[in-house]
Amino acid sequence: MDILKIDTKPFDNQKPGTGGLRKQTKIFMQKNFLENFIQSSISVRKNNGDKIDTWVIGGDGRYPGIQFLPKIIKLLVANGVKKIFVVGKELVAPTPAISNIIRKYNADGGFILSASHNPGGENGDFGIKVEMSNGGGAPESITNAIFEETKKIQTYLSLDISDEEALSLDEVEFLDPIKDYADLMESMFDFPAIRDWFRSGHTFRFDAMNASTGPTAIEIFVNRLEAKYDWILNAKPMPDFGGVHPEPNPTYASEIYDAMMEGVADFGCACDGDGDRNMILGKGFYVIPSDCLAVMTKYHKLIPYYKDGLLGVARSIPTSSAVDKVADKMGINVYNTPTGWKFFATLLDAKKINLCGEESFGQGGDYIREKDGIFAILFWLNILAKTGKSVAEIVKEIWSENGRIFYSQYSYEGVDKEKAEAIWEKMKTISIDGKMYGKFEIASKEVFDYKDPVTSEVSKAQGVQIFTTDGIRIFFRLSGTGTVGATMRLYIEKYEDNPEKFNLSAKDYLKDVYVLVDEILGISETFGPIEPSAVN
Ligand code: VG1
Ligand code: CO
Numbered sequence: 001m002d003i004l005k006i007d008t009k010p011f012d013n014q015k016p017g018t019g020g021l022r023k024q025t026k027i028f029m030q031k032n033f034l035e036n037f038i039q040s041s042i043s044v045r046k047n048n049g050d051k052i053d054t055w056v057i058g059g060d061g062r063y064p065g066i067q068f069l070p071k072i073i074k075l076l077v078a079n080g081v082k083k084i085f086v087v088g089k090e091l092v093a094p095t096p097a098i099s100n101i102i103r104k105y106n107a108d109g110g111f112i113l114s115a116s117h118n119p120g121g122e123n124g125d126f127g128i129k130v131e132m133s134n135g136g137g138a139p140e141s142i143t144n145a146i147f148e149e150t151k152k153i154q155t156y157l158s159l160d161i162s163d164e165e166a167l168s169l170d171e172v173e174f175l176d177p178i179k180d181y182a183d184l185m186e187s188m189f190d191f192p193a194i195r196d197w198f199r200s201g202h203t204f205r206f207d208a209m210n211a212s213t214g215p216t217a218i219e220i221f222v223n224r225l226e227a228k229y230d231w232i233l234n235a236k237p238m239p240d241f242g243g244v245h246p247e248p249n250p251t252y253a254s255e256i257y258d259a260m261m262e263g264v265a266d267f268g269c270a271c272d273g274d275g276d277r278n279m280i281l282g283k284g285f286y287v288i289p290s291d292c293l294a295v296m297t298k299y300h301k302l303i304p305y306y307k308d309g310l311l312g313v314a315r316s317i318p319t320s321s322a323v324d325k326v327a328d329k330m331g332i333n334v335y336n337t338p339t340g341w342k343f344f345a346t347l348l349d350a351k352k353i354n355l356c357g358e359e360s361f362g363q364g365g366d367y368i369r370e371k372d373g374i375f376a377i378l379f380w381l382n383i384l385a386k387t388g389k390s391v392a393e394i395v396k397e398i399w400s401e402n403g404r405i406f407y408s409q410y411s412y413e414g415v416d417k418e419k420a421e422a423i424w425e426k427m428k429t430i431s432i433d434g435k436m437y438g439k440f441e442i443a444s445k446e447v448f449d450y451k452d453p454v455t456s457e458v459s460k461a462q463g464v465q466i467f468t469t470d471g472i473r474i475f476f477r478l479s480g481t482g483t484v485g486a487t488m489r490l491y492i493e494k495y496e497d498n499p500e501k502f503n504l505s506a507k508d509y510l511k512d513v514y515v516l517v518d519e520i521l522g523i524s525e526t527f528g529p530i531e532p533s534a535v536n
Contacts, residue, residue, distance in 0.1 A: 022126075096181070205231050285390075294402075339463070415487070442467070
């Protein structure tokens with residue numbers, strides 16, 4: 001087999017963001033765009049002196065992953081990779097199942113062809129998550145080096161064979177990840193108890209949003225747990241997700257959200273495009289992800305896998321502090337990390353934590369290095385089955401024990417980049433300590449820099465945090481997963497201990513705070529009349 005050295009020119013826009021490189025599909029389709037990024041990623045690992053013998057390629061099934069597959073195989077083999085596990089014939093698998101394969105087969109790294117919760121198809125987005133040998137996303141030291149490499153790349157390697165021949169190379173093995181993943185879940189959770197819960201008449205809905213989790217959900221919930229087949233909605237993976245925006249939140253997963261608010265089942269849930277996110281719904285009750293992490297922490301001993309207790313838990317800093325209240329009472333350490341699952345990976349590797357979560361509909365544990373939607377759903381089913389309580393009862397009990405943390409995350413998606421960056425720069429530098437905004441006084445404002453407690457790697461300016469004297473916390477950052485313009489993310493929380501207020505909606509309770517944030521950041525002043533596009 002001849003190795004080809006193919007000339008190319010650098011692109012200047014291949015900086016990986018929060019979860020890998022994400023671009024509009026049409027940008028990824030440009031000649032050599034894919035190859036440049038893959039070659040740069042491999043070169044960095046080689047230059048680091050890392051082994052690159054075994055590699056995993058997976059994806060959430062989005063267009064044009066399957067067309068890209070042979071090109072990636074040729075490039076990897078030409079670079080010296082000896083064994084490539086391709087996850088799923090059609091390249092459709094949840095990210096957590098792929099993380100599990102990387103770990104199980106001791107791969108040196110992997111590529112997940114996914115733009116996660118972003119819409120797919122020709123007019124949607126495509127992406128590549130760069131995975132390390134621990135089954136987690138590459139840390140910033142690697143992604144920064146990849147970006148540097150993409151700015152100077154001149155050639156990439158390939159093989160002088162057809163795409164078809166690439167798929168049947170001796171180095172390539174196709175794996176079905178579902179059994180391995182379902183077995184793993186069955187080894188962690190109390191499946192007999194969950195089966196009994198279904199048998200005793202409880203009802204369930206799972207929305208796969210036409211994306212990667214459908215077949216895995218059918219294996220786990222229907223085949224192993226005896227849920228009804230028609231409880232699994234939108235289960236057939238489609239390359240464009242049937243045009244839906246596969247992001248499980250009340251805005252984009254409104255079909256299941258509305259049905260659950262009308263009380264269609266006892267428990268409802270949804271996963272995102274690549275299956276690492278989840279949304280949890282009770283009968284007429286929506287659980288915010290921050291509260292989910294608190295619930296999981298409180299009830300962890302009901303899960304066979306966690307019966308010996310937790311080493312520690314972690315939350316990303318924009319996530320609400322609901323989990324801190326629970327963990328403090330139980331004597332469990334809580335770590336705060338910047339946004340992005342890769343920051344949990346070092347803590348998981350060092351056995352400082354074994355459960356973690358983000359406000360962005362993601363929780364997970366130490367058995368893999370990616371967040372995991374189906375894991376979170378099984379965690380809940382396990383709790384419901386063992387306690388016999390409803391979703392709403394479980395959450396409300398935590399509020400009455402600890403007080404309620406009212407929390408809201410809202411985003412201005414795809415806004416003018418220059419204007420958003422100007423706000424970001426302003427917020428990093430202004431000093432507003434002691435300043436009054438109407439009835440609110442600012443206690444402090446700080447830029448959040450993070451030093452990894454395990455590797456000592458420093459990640460600067462991961463967000464701006466503002467506290468008011470009456471205990472409101474505001475967090476502001478720019479998204480690293482959007483592909484058009486910029487996306488501003490805002491997170492607000494306020495602690496309330498008056499039970500009479502617990503039944504208010506977060507939107508009502510925090511209505512003055514939205515106005516305060518607008519004033520501090522100057523959002524309407526900059527953009528004119530503007531509404532956030534997603535409020536959770
Ligand atoms: C968003 C979320 C973040 C999450 C990331 C990847 O990032 O806020 O919490 O880790 O998506 O999620 P950003 O930079 O847009 O805020 V996914 O489901 O890609 O893997
Ligand atoms: Co995702």
